[in-house]
Each structure stands twice: as structure tokens, then as C-alpha cells.
Amino acid sequence: MTDKKAVVLLSGGLDSATTLAVARSEGFACCALTFRYGQRHTCEVESAGRIAESLGAAQHRVIAIDLAAFGGSALTDKAIDVPKGKADLDDSSRIPSTYVPARNTIFLSYALAWAEVLGSFDIFIGVNSTDYSGYPDCRKEFIAAFEKTANLATAAAVEGKGRFRIHTPIINLTKAQIILTGTELGVDYSLTHSCYDPDEQGRSCGRCDSCRLRLKGFAAAGLKDPVRYTKDDESK
Numbered sequence: 001m002t003d004k005k006a007v008v009l010l011s012g013g014l015d016s017a018t019t020l021a022v023a024r025s026e027g028f029a030c031c032a033l034t035f036r037y038g039q040r041h042t043c044e045v046e047s048a049g050r051i052a053e054s055l056g057a058a059q060h061r062v063i064a065i066d067l068a069a070f071g072g073s074a075l076t077d078k079a080i081d082v083p084k085g086k087a088d089l090d091d092s093s094r095i096p097s098t099y100v101p102a103r104n105t106i107f108l109s110y111a112l113a114w115a116e117v118l119g120s121f122d123i124f125i126g127v128n129s130t131d132y133s134g135y136p137d138c139r140k141e142f143i144a145a146f147e148k149t150a151n152l153a154t155a156a157a158v159e160g161k162g163r164f165r166i167h168t169p170i171i172n173l174t175k176a177q178i179i180l181t182g183t184e185l186g187v188d189y190s191l192t193h194s195c196y197d198p199d200e201q202g203r204s205c206g207r208c209d210s211c212r213l214r215l216k217g218f219a220a221a222g223l224k225d226p227v228r229y230t231k232d233d234e235s236k
Helices: 014-025 043-054 103-118 140-153 175-184 209-221
Strands: 005-009 029-036 059-064 122-124 165-167
Touching: 005 014, 005 103, 014 029, 014 043, 014 122, 014 175, 029 043, 029 103, 043 059, 103 122, 103 140, 140 165, 175 209
Parallel strands: 005 029, 005 122, 029 059, 122 165
Antiparallel strands: none
16 A cells, blocks of 8 residues: 555546546545535435545545535525526536535645645645536636645645645546546446436436536547436436
């Protein structure tokens, strides 16, 4: 077992699963971190557990925080409908209602705290700025700013023990390229979950932004998406 540790943010979706596989392929002992943050369903948290086991994570922590107490997102507030079937899927100029305020800032802060305790200076996050929904906290500028903050705000960095690095291995990849990369690294995408609004059986809706970007990616990669979709979308 390598002593080179990394904290990997693991949501349970295909992007974070691929990121975990990349971190492992680079020789890190991966300490996966997942959040129950008040999201409307727990399918992705359950998927994260399966992925962590499948990809041999050294540790997997699930942390409970309550972003639903603030609301402001279709993912945490049931009074806000999850948008489906938008005509402008590729338009990243407008931030959709599925944006969760400051989510990646909060998640990275937790990851930074755990990394400092572990004596690790490497954090992996599966943000992507190519096929994405226009979230501001998935951009390179945000990651660079957080990395600078991490090295100003921690005792480990200030004392010269190391320099924190935020790894974003899929940030410039298309969804198809992400899927092909993960497939080469042994990711079982049937274990992942991407849908914002699954049914009671955990089947993906096929019509929310996340499902449509996922389906588009698998089609472009020439592969069939192995997760279950609701009856009306099984043909996709």
C-alpha cells in the first residue's frame, strides 16, 4: 500500500468516479469523501459507497451537512422544480436552478481539513468546464483561487511542510472523453448515478440536464449507458 495519500471528492456520479480512478492510477491511496448535504435523494450517496469499494478506496467518509437549510437550489428545495428538456442544454451563459450555492467551496474546505489531518497535500475533484451546466464553481479560475487560499489558510502549508494542490484531471475533457478514460481505467459505470430527479426505484429520469449530458456522452463515446432509466426513456 502506497503512503502517498490523496483526498478525492466522490459524489457518486460518473465524473467523480472517473476522477477517483485517475487518482488511483497515479499511485495515490485514495481517501474518498462524500456528502449528505440535504439533496432531494440519496441515490448518489449509495452509489458513492459502491464506487469507493469497487475502485479500492483506502478510506471512505460520508459527512452530513445541511445545505437544504438554506435552499436556493432545485437539488435541495422541493419547492423548486428540477428543469427538464431544456432546448439550450449547451448554453453555459445562464446558471441553472440546479446550482447549489457555494457547494464546491464548502466541499473543498472539508477536503482540505481532512487532507491536513492525513498529512496529504493532494485533493482531487471532478469538476469539468467542457460538458457542464454552467456552474461557476467548476471553472479553472475558481480552482486556482481555492488552491491559493488553501496554501494561505493551513498550518501545514504556512509551516512549509508542503504545498496543497487541487487536481482536476477531467476539467478539459468532453463527457465522451471522460467516459472513455474511465472505461480504460476499469470504472463500472453501472454503479454510478447522475440523475437529479430519479423515481422511487432509483431509475434515472433521462430528461434532466445531468441525464441528458450523460446520455449524450455515452452516445458520442459509442457506448451504451448501463444505468436504468424510467420506462419512457429506456430506449435511449
